[in-house]
Amino acid sequence: MEHAKQVEILKELMSQIDEKRNVDAGVMVENPVASYTCPDMAAREWETFFRDHPQIIGLTGDLPTSSSFMTVEDFGTPVLACRDTDGKFRAFLNACRHRGVKLVTEERGKKARFSCPFHAWTYDNSGALLAIPQPGHFGAVDKSAMGMIELPAVEKYGLLFVHPKRDGVIDVDAMLGDLAPEIANWQFERMIRTGETTISKRLNWKLANDTFGETYHFQKLHRNTLGQLFYGDNLAYETFGRNHRFVFASRFIDALREMPEEEWALPMGATLLYYIFPNIQVIIGRGTTNLVKIYPHVGDPTHSTSRIGHYFTENALATEKEALATGNALTLAEVYDFEARKEKVLNLAVVNAVFDSTIEQEDYAMGERIQQAAESGALETVIFGRNEPALHHYHNSYREALGLQPLAAYRTGGSAT
Ligand code: FES
Ligand SMILES: [Fe+2]
Numbered sequence: 001m002e003h004a005k006q007v008e009i010l011k012e013l014m015s016q017i018d019e020k021r022n023v024d025a026g027v028m029v030e031n032p033v034a035s036y037t038c039p040d041m042a043a044r045e046w047e048t049f050f051r052d053h054p055q056i057i058g059l060t061g062d063l064p065t066s067s068s069f070m071t072v073e074d075f076g077t078p079v080l081a082c083r084d085t086d087g088k089f090r091a092f093l094n095a096c097r098h099r100g101v102k103l104v105t106e107e108r109g110k111k112a113r114f115s116c117p118f119h120a121w122t123y124d125n126s127g128a129l130l131a132i133p134q135p136g137h138f139g140a141v142d143k144s145a146m147g148m149i150e151l152p153a154v155e156k157y158g159l160l161f162v163h164p165k166r167d168g169v170i171d172v173d174a175m176l177g178d179l180a181p182e183i184a185n186w187q188f189e190r191m192i193r194t195g196e197t198t199i200s201k202r203l204n205w206k207l208a209n210d211t212f213g214e215t216y217h218f219q220k221l222h223r224n225t226l227g228q229l230f231y232g233d234n235l236a237y238e239t240f241g242r243n244h245r246f247v248f249a250s251r252f253i254d255a256l257r258e259m260p261e262e263e264w265a266l267p268m269g270a271t272l273l274y275y276i277f278p279n280i281q282v283i284i285g286r287g288t289t290n291l292v293k294i295y296p297h298v299g300d301p302t303h304s305t306s307r308i309g310h311y312f313t314e315n316a317l318a319t320e321k322e323a324l325a326t327g328n329a330l331t332l333a334e335v336y337d338f339e340a341r342k343e344k345v346l347n348l349a350v351v352n353a354v355f356d357s358t359i360e361q362e363d364y365a366m367g368e369r370i371q372q373a374a375e376s377g378a379l380e381t382v383i384f385g386r387n388e389p390a391l392h393h394y395h396n397s398y399r400e401a402l403g404l405q406p407l408a409a410y411r412t413g414g415s416a417t
Contacts, residue, residue: 028410033374042301077164158188191311203367205304242277287316
């Protein structure tokens with residue numbers, strides 16, 4: 001993102017804080033809770049958004065060197081993604097061409113060759129079938145035609161895209177639209193992966209997405225955690241086709257008021273979140289990026305799995321190392337202590353653990369309760385307020401993609417009465 005835009009957003013957030021106002025969608029809408037429970041809708045979503053849609057599986061740093069590989073099973077098609085020995089990003093159906101056994105079961109690693117556990121057919125990481133045992137017994141196999149089945153794979157702007165269908169099309173610039181130059185500017189390709197947390201919960205995948213859709217809840221739900229560090233009730237918001245940019249102020253924003261604008265950077269005073277349709281949240285902080293990938297469970301609208309990948313800049317890692325050595329790193333007890341945060345250096349491992357547990361223990365815990373109410377059959381709709389435009393946009397985006405009507409304006413009393 002250009003510096004001028006960063007300054008513009010920071011100023012907007014400062015003025016929201018000063019004037020005690022929040023973003024205003026101008027309208028309230030009602031969301032039918034059937035969207036969190038309906039098996040037919042879940043089946044259509046699975047087909048449209050997961051089995052037949054380009055998937056962001058990680059950042060460049062997920063496959064840090066040539067011959068790195070990772071396996072993914074979150075969207076139906078088992079994928080083996082890797083860099084070949086020349087460093088090119090590739091993706092394959094994770095299945096042997098002999099009898100279809102899953103070739104690789106490890107989640108990640110580094111390998112130039114993949115040997116099938118069943119009968120040892122062996123492939124290289126460009127997908128070529130190198131050898132089969134006992135060829136004289138097995139019969140003539142044209143090895144050149146029996147490589148692993150390759151899937152469309154594109155690495156762009158530091159993001160790794162895979163299409164689950166062999167003939168699928170990945171047009172990254174069409175997917176990102178006007179967001180593309182801004183995404184390019186953050187240089188995700190320089191982020192270093194340090195881990196991933198998986199959270200499986202009893203809530204629809206869209207309720208997990210909703211977690212990242214408003215700052216209205218900060219001073220209640222997160223009052224003892226994130227609420228200590230963030231103002232809440234402010235939001236600089238912009239849509240880009242089906243995607244959006246969502247920025248909210250931290251309390252560190254006040255320190256910028258004393259600094260020359262040339263020295264401002266958005267992550268110094270705010271957290272930035274990009275939603276990339278249909279299931280990705282990219283969260284950018286100071287020296288950190290978190291990639292949240294949210295998946296439904298096939299055939300079950302009541303459960304979802306979120307994978308939260310953690311990435312850091314080289315600088316942030318170096319600073320942390322130094323702070324750990326000198327005893328100036330933040331402790332677990334100080335994570336939500338604003339004064340300590342000002343003095344000490346982020347201990348990123350600690351911050352991540354807390355980031356994950358806040359999502360799981362606070363946000364997703366609310367989502368699970370909504371899920372229960374939605375399944376009761378006694379509640380027809382929920383309301384998204386004027387200060388929750390990201391929820392309006394997110395739900396209207398997937399509804400439009402499924403050919404459904406946009407959300408209706410809220411009628412006084414709601415439609416359940
Ligand atoms: S199924 Fe892979 S070698 Fe037989
Ligand atoms: Fe939250």
